[in-house]
Structures are given as structure tokens and as C-alpha cells.
Ligand code: HEC
Ligand code: HEC
């Protein structure tokens with residue numbers, strides 16, 4: 001009992017801190033990388049080979065239950081626990097339930113009017129990630145493994161897909 005309430009208190013303290021804040025305030029639900037994979041095979045393949053895909057595995061079994069660690073090594077995590085393991089698409093692009101809809105992310109419709117569909121997607125929660133979307137995790141605060149973060153350089157390594165012409 002005592003142990004449980006300490007854990008709950010720790011979670012509440014963390015909820016108040018920046019680690020979970022940006023995840024918790026979004027109301028767009030998360031669907032998981034398998035859904036994105038069906039249509040974005042190239043980004044999926046490239047992302048799979050990066051540390052983000054395996055970020056949850058960096059933690060020991062104990063650490064995977066530790067609210068001090070899980071926030072930045074998983075996706076969509078709240079006080080209820082870890083939702084998706086690793087730094088998945090939606091950790092950067094936002095919860096996908098609303099924007100992945102075939103009304104918005106349809107090849108044909110998007111191609112016919114890219115600006116309108118981009119706007120619809122953003123309104124439905126899609127994020128085109130900027131530095132501010134990275135530094136909630138790539139920060140010194142609570143992260144003993146912090147390495148210098150240069151957005152322009154790191155952005156190219158997230159899921160490099162050779163440009164097709
Ligand atoms: C039913 C297929 C489908 C699903 C599922 C889907 N997408 Fe898309 N998505 C598309 C299409 C089609 C576009 C339009 C641009 C293109 O053709 O790549 C698009 C556009 C995007 C863009 C903007 C690309 C640009 O060039 O502006 C991002 C980012 C994106 N999707 C991320 C995601 C993520 C993250 C998920 C999972 C939560 C997801 N998508 C699920 C088909 C899909
Ligand atoms: C939810 C937390 C989180 C977010 C958001 C995040 N990262 Fe990371 N990132 C991590 C973790 C954890 C690692 C460590 C992975 C490892 O060492 O294997 C990492 C590692 C990386 C790496 C090294 C990848 C590799 O294969 O070793 C790059 C590059 C990177 N991040 C870029 C970015 C960029 C750019 C953004 C924003 C667009 C971003 N990250 C957003 C948590 C995050």
C-alpha cells in the first residue's frame with residue numbers, strides 16, 4: 001500500500017513537470033507505429049534502424065517501471081503508465097487518431113490539394129516537428145545521458161529517406 005502511494009505521488013510530481021506535460025495536454029489519441037507503417041513504409045524502415053525505435057530497450061526491467069525514466073523513452077505515457085514503447089512517430093508528429101483519417105491522409109486527395117490537406121492534418125493534430133518538439137526530451141533536466149543537441153544536424157538522422165524524383 002505504502003509503496004503504491006509513493007509511486008502515485010511520484011507520478012503526480014512528474015505530471016506537473018515538463019517530461020509528461022507536452023504529452024498529457026494533447027487530446028489527439030495515439031494509434032501506434034504499426035498504423036503509420038501501412039502507408040509510410042520508407043520512413044518506417046529508416047526509423048526502425050535508429051535509436052528512437054529501440055529507446056525503451058535501453059532501460060532495465062526496473063527502469064521501465066520508473067517514472068523518472070519512462071517519459072522520454074516511450075510515447076504517449078501518462079500517469080496510467082507506458083502506452084507505446086520507444087520514441088515512435090507520434091512522439092514527434094502528434095497523436096495520429098484524427099489526422100490519419102482517409103479524409104485527410106489519402107494519396108489522391110492530398111495530391112489534388114496539398115495545402116488544404118496539410119492544413120486539415122495540422123488542425124487534426126499533425127505536427128511538423130521543430131526544435132521545440134525535441135527538447136522536451138533532449139534536455140539536461142532529468143537526463144543524465146544528455147549530449148549536446150543541434151537540431152539542424154539531428155533532424156537529418158531521424159528517418160533519412162533518399163529523395164525520389
Ligand atoms: C492510409 C494511409 C496513411 C496512414 C495510415 C498514415 N498516413 Fe501519413 N500520409 C499519408 C499520405 C497519402 C500523405 C500525403 C503525403 C504523401 O503522399 O506522402 C500523408 C502525409 C503525412 C505527413 C506529411 C507529409 C508531407 O509531405 O507534408 C506526415 C508527417 C505523416 N503523414 C505522418 C503520419 C503518421 C505519423 C502516421 C501514423 C500516426 C500516418 N501518417 C498515418 C498516408 C497515411
Ligand atoms: C520522447 C522523447 C524524445 C523526443 C521527443 C525526441 N527524442 Fe531523440 N532521442 C530520444 C532518446 C531516448 C534517444 C536515445 C536513443 C539511443 O541512444 O539509442 C534519442 C536519440 C536521438 C538521436 C540519435 C539516434 C540514434 O540512432 O542513435 C537523434 C539523431 C535524435 N534523437 C534526434 C531527435 C530529433 C531531431 C527530435 C525532434 C524532431 C527528437 N530526437 C525528439 C528521445 C527523444
Ligand code: HEC
Nearest residue numbers: 058063068069072136137138139141142143145146147148
Ligand atoms: C528528459 C528526458 C529523459 C529522461 C527523463 C531520461 N532519459 Fe535517458 N535519454 C534521453 C535522451 C534524449 C537520450 C539520448 C542522448 C543523446 O543522444 O543526446 C537518452 C539516452 C539514454 C541512454 C543511452 C546512453 C548512451 O550513451 O547511449 C540510456 C541507457 C538512458 N538514456 C537511460 C535512462 C535512465 C535509466 C533514465 C532514468 C533514470 C533516463 N534515461 C531518463 C532522455 C531522457
Ligand code: HEC
Nearest residue numbers: 033036040043044047052087088089092128129155158161
Ligand atoms: C524524433 C522525431 C521523429 C520521429 C520519431 C518520426 N519523425 Fe517523421 N519527421 C520528423 C522531422 C523533424 C521531419 C521533417 C519536418 C520538416 O521538414 O518540417 C519529419 C518528416 C516526416 C514526413 C514528411 C516527409 C519526409 O520524409 O521528410 C513524414 C511522412 C514522416 N515524417 C513520417 C514519419 C513516420 C511514419 C514515423 C514513424 C515510423 C516518423 N515520421 C517518426 C521527426 C520525426
